[in-house]
Amino acid sequence: MVKWKSLYIYYISGTGNARASSYWIAGEAEKQGWKTVVQQIDRLENINMPEKNDETLIGFAFPTHGFNAAPLMLRFIAGFPRGLGKEVFLLNTRAGMKLYKLFLPGLSGVALMLPAFMLWMKGYRCIGFRPVDMPSNWISLHPGLRKKVTESIVRRCERIVRSFAVKILGGKKVYRGLFSLPVDLLISPVALAYYAGGRFFLAKTFIASNKCTNCRLCIKECPTGSIVELNGRPYWKLSCESCMRCMNRCPERAIESAHGMALAFWFIFTAVNTHVLLAVVGILEITPEKWWWWVISNILSIGGMVLITAILYRVIHYSMAIRPIRDLVRYTSLTTLPFWRRYNFNKGNKSVKDKELTRPTS
């Protein structure tokens, strides 16, 4: 006999996968007569917290970003009050793919371990954590999957999530996230590098092309409030988490990942960085025994990368007022290619009901 009578799920979702998963779980709880609250944590604003009691089960659902939980969720968990309940569960959505009939999983890294540890430090007991391989939304890296493929991935994931829900709501413990622990531990240094530097670089690869009508939807909808209007067009701040919501929701398909520009940033950065690192090695006479200087200089070089990228991005943003530059940036973006599909679970319709949450669009 379980003691819980209510369920609170907090979620962050760029393109609807974690959101859909949250509603599927809530749907199962409602079938059992529980009171459910599904709450998005966008901008960490307007968030309801449960009353302090032991009859509430609390869940957290979020996408995996760079082998880690989405940074906004980490911030939310870091500030989450102690003692609102006793038991929690975690669900991370990952980049699911399908090759012929084979469903390919994404990779969690520390996406479950780190939040579980943070919550444990706050006195919560994690009774379940589960990765779910929903359709990949990483449109900067690959075109969105075909509709038929996303639908079949979603059907499979819905079954998995609902079965996970039935188990944990029934008081069973589910630690499915531990299955890939060796691989997850192996890639955890990449998670650190992404968190420290990579995510800031990605934040500076978005541009609004001349198709942009300045409707400001991206600015309004950004979950981290990272898009502002600068010089009459959307500008992505460093706090952008590349959640892909803007790009996948833009009604004009005007938001692109500027691959050509990102490549140019990368060349400039590596050229500067190589000179700086060589100079540092020479000045400090770094030898294998003084390996820690390598570590320090590399940390500094990640900082340098972020700074160089941010400066160049701003310069290009202003230069894009000139048509040829705007066109050059746009037409060297792979995302402009006609077959480069977008992915959006349900066009982000906030009023969508649980039973309607089965129609991905791409």
Ligand SMILES: Cc1cc2nc3c(=O)[nH]c(=O)nc-3n(C[C@H](O)[C@H](O)[C@H](O)COP(=O)(O)O)c2cc1C
């Ligand atoms: C910037 C970025 C980084 C990502 N990193 C990972 C990753 O490390 N591992 C993984 O399996 N999926 C990764 N993905 C894919 C998403 O986690 C996945 O598509 C997720 O289901 C999206 O959920 P959402 O629609 O709720 O945002 C990444 C996606 C983006 C945009």
